[in-house]
Amino acid sequence: MDKIKKIKGFSDVFSPRSDSYTLLEAKARDIFFRYGFEELRVPILEKTELFARSIGTETDIVQKEMFTFPDRKGRSLTLRPEATAGVARAYIENKIYSSRDISKLYTIGPMFRYERPQKGRQRQFQQINAEILGSTAPETDAELLLMLNSFLRDAGFQKLSLELNSLGCPQCRPDFLKAVSDFLSRQDEEALCPDCRRRSRSNPLRVYDCKINTCREQIKKGPVLTEYLCGDCRDHFQTVKRLLGISGVQYRINPNLVRGLDYYQRTTFEVLSEDIGAQSAVAGGGRYDGLLKDLGGPDLPGIGFACGMERLLLILGEAPNPQSDFFIAPLSQKAKEIGLLLACQLRAKGLRGDVAFEGKSLKSQLRQANKQQAAACLILGEEELTRSTVLLKDLSSGEQSEIRQEDLLTALPLSRQ
Numbered sequence: 001m002d003k004i005k006k007i008k009g010f011s012d013v014f015s016p017r018s019d020s021y022t023l024l025e026a027k028a029r030d031i032f033f034r035y036g037f038e039e040l041r042v043p044i045l046e047k048t049e050l051f052a053r054s055i056g057t058e059t060d061i062v063q064k065e066m067f068t069f070p071d072r073k074g075r076s077l078t079l080r081p082e083a084t085a086g087v088a089r090a091y092i093e094n095k096i097y098s099s100r101d102i103s104k105l106y107t108i109g110p111m112f113r114y115e116r117p118q119k120g121r122q123r124q125f126q127q128i129n130a131e132i133l134g135s136t137a138p139e140t141d142a143e144l145l146l147m148l149n150s151f152l153r154d155a156g157f158q159k160l161s162l163e164l165n166s167l168g169c170p171q172c173r174p175d176f177l178k179a180v181s182d183f184l185s186r187q188d189e190e191a192l193c194p195d196c197r198r199r200s201r202s203n204p205l206r207v208y209d210c211k212i213n214t215c216r217e218q219i220k221k222g223p224v225l226t227e228y229l230c231g232d233c234r235d236h237f238q239t240v241k242r243l244l245g246i247s248g249v250q251y252r253i254n255p256n257l258v259r260g261l262d263y264y265q266r267t268t269f270e271v272l273s274e275d276i277g278a279q280s281a282v283a284g285g286g287r288y289d290g291l292l293k294d295l296g297g298p299d300l301p302g303i304g305f306a307c308g309m310e311r312l313l314l315i316l317g318e319a320p321n322p323q324s325d326f327f328i329a330p331l332s333q334k335a336k337e338i339g340l341l342l343a344c345q346l347r348a349k350g351l352r353g354d355v356a357f358e359g360k361s362l363k364s365q366l367r368q369a370n371k372q373q374a375a376a377c378l379i380l381g382e383e384e385l386t387r388s389t390v391l392l393k394d395l396s397s398g399e400q401s402e403i404r405q406e407d408l409l410t411a412l413p414l415s416r417q
C-alpha cells in the first residue's frame, strides 16, 4: 500500500527542534508577562472576508498566498495568514474595550501562506504576535519596540538593527498617494510588472513592496513618504525616535518600508539580524489605527508586531538535545517493578529519566543509557534487590558505587542545573 505523505510546505517537528520552539515561546511569554501582556488564543480559521477587508484586496497575501476554501455550506473560509486580523475581530466581538482602556495581548500559533517553500519558510509557520490596543501615544510604540528588542536579545540575538518608517495617516497619506500615482504615471509602463501597473492606480503604496527588481528600482526614485507627513504624524514619529534614542536602541529610517498589509498607519518597523552574516528580517509590525473601525468596531487605535519562529530558529540554531538525569537498567522481572517505583519517586522530585522494560542484556541497556545522554545508569541486579540498593554508574566518569535506594536522590550526579 502507498504511504500517505504530508502536504508540501508542511512539516513534522521532532525533538530537539520541538524543544527549540518550546524554549523560544517560554522566553516570549516571560518577557511579555513582565510588560503586562495577556495571552489571547484565537481560531486559526476565519471567514475569508475578515482578511480581505483588513489586509487589503490588493496585497500579495490576499491575492496569491491564502489557503481559502468553501466549507460544507459553501461559505468561504481562510486559514489565517497572519494574526492581527483575528485578534482585532476577537477584540471587537468580545467588547474587550468596554472593560479596559488599554489591552496588551499576545498570541502564539501557526499561520498559513501559500508560498514557494524554502529554508526558513514553510506554508504552515509559527508566529509570535503582540498587540497593544487602545493607545495612540507614541510612548506605546516605543514600549512595544523595547519589549521586542528585549525578547530578541534574550532569545540570543546580538547583531540586531531596527528599521523604522511612518506611513502617515488618513489626513496626510492621500497627498503622498497622489504623488506616487503621478510619479508612476510618468514612468515607462513597461518598467512595471503587470501587478504594479494595476496597483499604480488602485493602491500605489503596494508598489513599494513589489519583490520584482525592475519595480524596486523604479520606486526607489519615487516620492519619499516621510516628506509628506502632517504635523501630528511628524510629531508622533519624532517622539518615537527620541524615546528609542534615549533607550539606547539603534535604528535606521527606511522610507520604503511599507510592509505588505494595507492596514498600517504611522509607525511601521522591521527588525533585521546579521547574526549569521547576511541581513534577514526577524520581526516586523506597525500601527493600525484605522483597522478596528474598518472591521465594524470602535474607532480605537492599535499597534503590534509578529516574529516568524522558523526564521528565528534558522538564525539561533537548534536547542541542545535534552539530557536525562538517570536511566534505570533492571536485570530481572522483579527489578522492573522496583525500577518503575524508583523512577516515579525521582521524577516526583523533578528529575528526568527512563526505565528499560524490554529485558535486554546489561550491555545493551548501558548503550541505551548513553544514547539518551543520561547522567547516570542505575543497575538493579539480584544482589542489589536483596540489599535494597542500586549500582550507580556515573556515565561521564565511568565510576561505579553501590548506594541505598533511599539515598538515590542525593547520590545522583545531575545532568541539568
Ligand SMILES: [Zn+2]
Pocket: 168, 169, 170, 171, 172, 173, 229, 230, 231, 232, 233, 234
Ligand atoms: Zn498624518
Ligand SMILES: [Zn+2]
Pocket: 192, 193, 194, 195, 196, 197, 207, 210, 211, 212, 215
Ligand atoms: Zn511590481
